[in-house]
Amino acid sequence: MLLLLLISSAFLLPWAGAGRIIGGKEVKRHSRPYMAYLHIQVLYPSSRKAYSCGGFLIGPDAVLSAAHCVDKNGTVRVTVTLGAHNISVRERSQQRIPVERWVTPPKYSSDGHINDIVLLKLKTKAKINKNVKQIAFSGSNERVTVGTKCSVAGWGWTAVEGRGSDVLMEVELKVQNDEPCKQLFHNYLRHSMMCVGDKKGKKTTYEGDSGGPFVCNQKAYGIVSRGVGTRPFPKVFTRISYFEPWIREQLRKFALQELPGSPSSD
The missing domain is CATH 2.40.10.10 (Trypsin-like serine proteases)
Structure with missing residues (x-):
């Protein structure tokens, strides 16, 4: 099993630790073209x-x-x-x-x-x-419901110490209601942001995963954006439908x- 990790602060420079899929698995080769x-x-x-x-x-x-x-x-x-x-x-x-x-x-x-x-x-x-x-992306009237499991893929570290993954990794995360993000992020905007994560803190994305797609039913609904401090939950993703x-x-x-x-x- 992959090592678990608390995510780093969103204020760290990207090159300080580029890209981590935590608690995930290697994807099948070229299954995310x-x-x-x-x-x-x-x-x-x-x-x-x-x-x-x-x-x-x-x-x-x-x-x-x-x-x-x-x-x-x-x-x-x-x-x-x-x-x-x-x-x-x-x-x-x-x-x-x-x-x-x-x-x-x-x-x-x-x-x-x-x-x-x-x-x-x-x-x-x-x-x-x-x-x-x-890949198709969500239209302006499309949303995924709270509790839906979607996937995020990226290259990068799988533990707090070490180096980035050479191969593409993937993790499943759930769409959350807005409350956890509203409480943690003072400028959380529900119309243009999504609250996402694993409440158990065993799975998460990290800095260099920024920009990757949050894919539900073969369509991109979100973009990895930010977290806070050393918390693995929740994460804020950009809501594509708004844009x-x-x-x-x-x-x-x-x-x-x-x-x-x-x-x-x-």
Whole structure:
């Protein structure tokens, strides 16, 4: 059995311990073909940092993740790896694509991870195949009921000490009512956030899992966003249904910008 862990503070820097699925299991190879591994480099005037986040493919050139993953001082460069199971080796199934640009909601705030969602535009379109596929996401009127078990996947540590997992891990967590999150997070917004977790504290996500999808019935309903202190429960996920109109609008803009003669086309 995997070791249990209390999650770290949401205020820790992502590279201090990138990504943990705790109390979960290794997924069947390529059974989550929508998963994206984000390698993020932050270039400062005199130093460089690197860390990782999760994400998921919703279009041939579009990946959703958490805004706080790319909200850093300095020059940020993001490379997305699709079709991966073991990120420590160059699998034939992998596609590594630089991110051209990204967009966050106008009212995104790093203080409390408000509107914690980002849409990444890939420099080239992914080749869709059995190992790389898009996932549907919830519409504006879709919600999952309290008590529903859904899955979260990510690469990263499985214990408080050690190193990140090379292979993709997965854990099942329940949708909770809003009360535990309201009590713990003063700026919890039920319309744009979800309260998720394992009340027993045996299963949880961690920092580098940020940006990964909360998948219910083969559809993404949430995005891993934040926790607090050393508590394994509860966690706050971004509620995708609230942002569905914004996502659709940005995807249309991406498509328009690819048309010949558009300002950003080559």
